[in-house]
Amino acid sequence: MSIRSDVKTVIHDDLCEINLVDKRMVKKVIGKLEDDVALLELADLFKAFSDSTRIKILRALSISELCVCDIAAVAGISQSAVSHQLRFLRMSRLVKYRKDGKMVYYSLDDDHVRKLIDQGLEHVKEER
Amino acid sequence: MSIRSDVKTVIHDDLCEINLVDKRMVKKVIGKLEDDVALLELADLFKAFSDSTRIKILRALSISELCVCDIAAVAGISQSAVSHQLRFLRMSRLVKYRKDGKMVYYSLDDDHVRKLIDQGLEHVKEER
């Protein structure tokens, strides 16, 4: 019930008071900012790209559709690890798959994925 | 010294032998794939975007330069947490800063960062 007077605290709801340097700009930024759910989804999207195994898989699939064991060969990791990561990518809707007998072939679900990887690679390459 | 006969094992160096379904395609993909270091850097780049606090900070900075305490206000988290994440982003060379007295103002280091966020947002918004 009491009003917090802790210096470090900023009450977020109504943008008050304490410790704000440029109140107007803070309001403006909060106004433009996407809602928390969207930003969480955005973070989760990038999370899919943030592991070296997964990015290798995604990059490989951006070159060609591949079956699970060939993905493992390309990425140089165990089939089990690949399978776990593919599940992650499937659930993130970044890859799709088709079954052919006992084989399962994976490919990118969406061209955005390719674009994101390309954009990222561009940045990485510039940093050299 | 002994040659592994474990079925699950694929010797990566010379693309051999066991469990490869489409040997030609595997070779082709490996040929096109960036080297491990580049892919690791790529994963690290995306890692910077993969946390909801960091993406919030980056997105806020893509709207306007802000000082630390205003970032904390916008993101709704403690100044200390912000500071730790800013260090991360600084070391990833995604943000730059200028000092003005005791204040420190952060902004995006590079337009690629903005592009990546925009591209990601586009994907997220389409998924609805």
Place this chain on the structure above:
DNA sequence: TTAACATCTGAACGTATGCTCATATGAGCG
């Protein structure tokens, strides 16, 4: 100099993450 303030930093702690290992499922084949 002292006080107040903005920011930074290290340690500690709980949680999330990615791997391995063992095993399950499910298709093709003899």
Place this chain on the structure above:
DNA sequence: CGCTCATATGAGCATACGTTCAGATGTTAA
């Protein structure tokens, strides 16, 4: 049917990560 192969999955474990807390640093102003 029973075997093999391709893939999937659950448990367990070690490591990585993000936060908080306490305190350090550095700047401004009285």
